[in-house]
Amino acid sequence: MLEYKFDTQLLIEGEGLSEDAIHDYITQNIQGDCLLAVGSESLIKIHFHTNTPWKVLEYAASLGEIYDVVVENMQRQADGLQG
Template sequence: MLEYRYDTQLLIEGNNLNEDAINEYFTNNFNGDCLLAVGDDELIKIHYHTNEPWKVLEYCSTLGEIFDIVIEDMERQSKGLKG
């Protein structure tokens, strides 16, 4: 069994985005691993493994417009099923 079930990926488009601040927020407020939050002050790519992807979406939506959202169930994928 995986510790963190959902692979959560999305893009955030906004103004004055700060990848360091986003990384720090994730580290201090979410349980998960494999965090990737990279980009510039207008577009950030998020990749994160968590059991609560809705919390990630809720937070990211406060930073700007979120799109290209993908949430994959890695538990199902490990069993050979569609995630």
């Protein structure tokens, strides 16, 4: 059984985005692991393993436009099922 079963990935497009601020917010407010928040002041890519992907999406949407959203169930994949 995986501790965090949803692989959550998305892009945030906005103005004045900060990799560090986004990383710190997610780390402090949403349980998970394997966090990547990389990009520029106008485009950030998020990758995060969590059990509450909707919290990541809600936060990201508060920062700008989100798109290319992918949420995959890694537990199903580990069990040999479609994720």
